[in-house]
Amino acid sequence: MNDLDGMNESLFGATQRPxxxxxxxxxxxxxxxxxxxxxxxVRDPLTQFIYSLLASRTKTEVxxxxxxxxxxxxxxxxxxxxxxVAEIERAIEAVTFADQKAQNLKASLLLITQRYxxxxxxxxxxxxxxKIRSWLEQFPGAxxxxxxxxxxFSTLRRRAxxxxxxxxxxxxxxxxxxxxxxxxxxxxxxxxxPAEWSAEMLDEHHTLIKQLGQTDCTFNEPKCAQCPLLGLCxxxxxxxxxx
Ligand code: SF4
Numbered sequence: 001m002n003d004l005d006g007m008n009e010s011l012f013g014a015t016q017r018p019x020x021x022x023x024x025x026x027x028x029x030x031x032x033x034x035x036x037x038x039x040x041x042v043r044d045p046l047t048q049f050i051y052s053l054l055a056s057r058t059k060t061e062v063x064x065x066x067x068x069x070x071x072x073x074x075x076x077x078x079x080x081x082x083x084x085v086a087e088i089e090r091a092i093e094a095v096t097f098a099d100q101k102a103q104n105l106k107a108s109l110l111l112i113t114q115r116y117x118x119x120x121x122x123x124x125x126x127x128x129x130x131k132i133r134s135w136l137e138q139f140p141g142a143x144x145x146x147x148x149x150x151x152x153f154s155t156l157r158r159r160a161x162x163x164x165x166x167x168x169x170x171x172x173x174x175x176x177x178x179x180x181x182x183x184x185x186x187x188x189x190x191x192x193x194p195a196e197w198s199a200e201m202l203d204e205h206h207t208l209i210k211q212l213g214q215t216d217c218t219f220n221e222p223k224c225a226q227c228p229l230l231g232l233c234x235x236x237x238x239x240x241x242x243x
Contacts, residue, residue: 022176029228042153044155046121046122053142125156
């Protein structure tokens, strides 16, 4: 070992692993490709919860429109809660699995009212993020994706990564995580997230990955040859070689 090797070892530690910077690199490449995502409409926690219960497997524009119509039709979330399930189902029929979502929505809003005494989630601001998430996940239809969306996208603005179907598919193809559910995938991805990333940065990251999943890294036909992440993607490298 020469003097310089010795200096490197003492500076960086012989057993220290190189920093895994794939997530920041992916983020930068996606920003260069798509540009800065549009600013999110930051909702109060209850409205975000309702939105997220409706959103799975549904196009963003459709969920946005259904939420707007719910506000007009019912006037308040208390009126929505007290409406018959069949009426809620008719009001949200544009989203996928409207029958199941209508039942979950009504049951969740009733349970929140029973447990807190009034229909609001504003009180969650006083709790730790992990407590908020486990509390939210007890309601019908609310898994890790919903709880992450509520804590990260709403006025709570906590650190969490909302792993939806696009996020799962893209990060698995990129080899960032093995095949796993949303909770395990989020946990593994959070280990790669730089400590300095804020809640807003995680929201931006979610949006960029989702955009890639909706455009290039689609379910049926990933367009690897034109993908900005091709140089970092083992699946893309194989696909392009075969093609
Ligand atoms: S290279 Fe292909 S598989 Fe990899 S992220 Fe891009 S589109 Fe998806």
